[in-house]
Amino acid sequence: MIEIESLSKSFGKIKALDNLNLDIKRGELLGIIGPNGAGKTTAIRITCCILKPDSGDVLVDGMSIHQEQIKIKSMIGYLPEEPNLYERFKARDLLSYFAELYGVPKGEIDSRIEELLELVNMSHRAEDRINTFSKGLRQRVGIARALVHDPQILIFDEPTMGLDPATAHNIREFIRELKGDKTIILCTHYMDEADSLCDRVAILNQGRIMDMGTPQDLKSNIRGDLILNIKVENPGGDVVKAIEGFSTVEDVEVADNQYTISLKSKNDIKDIINVFEGNILSVNTKEPTLEDVFINSFKQ
Numbered sequence: 001m002i003e004i005e006s007l008s009k010s011f012g013k014i015k016a017l018d019n020l021n022l023d024i025k026r027g028e029l030l031g032i033i034g035p036n037g038a039g040k041t042t043a044i045r046i047t048c049c050i051l052k053p054d055s056g057d058v059l060v061d062g063m064s065i066h067q068e069q070i071k072i073k074s075m076i077g078y079l080p081e082e083p084n085l086y087e088r089f090k091a092r093d094l095l096s097y098f099a100e101l102y103g104v105p106k107g108e109i110d111s112r113i114e115e116l117l118e119l120v121n122m123s124h125r126a127e128d129r130i131n132t133f134s135k136g137l138r139q140r141v142g143i144a145r146a147l148v149h150d151p152q153i154l155i156f157d158e159p160t161m162g163l164d165p166a167t168a169h170n171i172r173e174f175i176r177e178l179k180g181d182k183t184i185i186l187c188t189h190y191m192d193e194a195d196s197l198c199d200r201v202a203i204l205n206q207g208r209i210m211d212m213g214t215p216q217d218l219k220s221n222i223r224g225d226l227i228l229n230i231k232v233e234n235p236g237g238d239v240v241k242a243i244e245g246f247s248t249v250e251d252v253e254v255a256d257n258q259y260t261i262s263l264k265s266k267n268d269i270k271d272i273i274n275v276f277e278g279n280i281l282s283v284n285t286k287e288p289t290l291e292d293v294f295i296n297s298f299k300q
C-alpha cells in the first residue's frame with residue numbers, strides 16, 4: 001500500500017533520511033520507533049506530500065509522491081506531532097471546515113461529524129472552542145480531523161506523547177478500533193504502545209532501518225524467548241560452564257551476585273536452578289520487552 005523507496009533527505013549537514021526503504025501492506029498497522037531525530041517525522045511528512053525528498057520515491061497505492069500529490073493527500077489522514085488546530089473554532093465547526101475542504105459530500109457532513117465526535121468521546125464538547133481544550137482533548141479533535149474524509153491510510157505521529165496515562169490509553173483504544181479497516185503508520189517513543197498495537201515494527205535510527213519484524217519476532221531474535229534472573233548468596237564456583245552446557249541456554253551474563261540467563265525455552269529451568277545447589281536468594285523469569293530489543297539494537 002505504501003512503498004518507501006531509497007528515500008534520502010538532508011537538512012544542511014544533517015542527514016535526516018539515508019536511503020530509507022520500507023513497505024507497508026494494506027490493512028497493516030506498522031510502528032516506527034526510534035530515538036529523537038531518527039527521521040520518523042521527516043519520512044512521514046514526505047509520504048504526506050508536505051516535504052520533498054532529495055532523492056527516492058514513495059508510492060502510495062501505486063501513485064508517486066512526485067506526480068500525484070493531490071490524490072495521495074486525499075487518501076491519507078495525518079495526525080501531526082503538534083496538530084495545528086484553529087484555536088478560535090468550535091470543535092464541530094473545525095471538523096465541518098475540514099470536511100468541506102476534503103470534499104465530503106454536503107449531505108453527509110453532519111452525520112459524519114456526529115459519528116466522529118462520538119468515536120473520540122467529544123460529543124459533549126462539540127460547541128466549545130479549541131483554545132479551551134487540554135492537550136488530550138486537542139489530540140482527540142486532531143484524530144477526528146484526520147478521519148474526517150474517511151481516508152484509507154492513517155498516519156499518527158507520536159499520538160500519545162505528553163498525555164496522562166488514562167488519556168493515552170483512550171487514544172490507543174481509538175487506534176486499536178481502527179485497526180484492520182485502515183492501513184496505519186504509528187510513530188512512537190513508547191515501546192509498550194508499539195508492542196501492544198502494531199503488526200510489525202521498524203526500528204529507525206539516523207535515517208535508516210536498524211531492524212524490522214513483528215514485535216514477537218524482534219523479541220525472540222535478539223534475546224531468546226525467556227530471561228531467567230538468579231541472585232545468589234555467594235557468587236563464584238564454576239556454575240557458568242555448567243549452565244552453558246544446557247542446550248536451551250543462549251547466553252549467560254554475571255554481574256555481582258546476579259546471573260542473567262537467556263533461554264530458548266523453559267524446559268531446563270528446574271535443572272538450571274539445581275546447578276546452584278540451594279545457594280540462591282531469588283529467582284525471576286521475564287520475557288524480553290520491545291524495549292530490550294530497542295536497546296540491544298543500539299549495542300550492535
Ligand SMILES: Nc1ncnc2c1ncn2[C@@H]1O[C@H](COP(=O)(O)OP(=O)(O)O)[C@@H](O)[C@H]1O
Nearest residue numbers: 011014016034035036037038039040041042043
Ligand atoms: N525543517 C527542518 N530543518 C532542519 N532540520 C530538520 C528539519 N526537520 C528535521 N530536521 C532534522 O532532521 C533530523 C530528523 O528529524 P525528525 O524527522 O523530526 O526526527 P524524529 O521525528 O525521528 O524525531 C533531526 O536531526 C532534525 O533536527
Ligand SMILES: [Mg+2]
Nearest residue numbers: 040041081157
Ligand atoms: Mg518526530
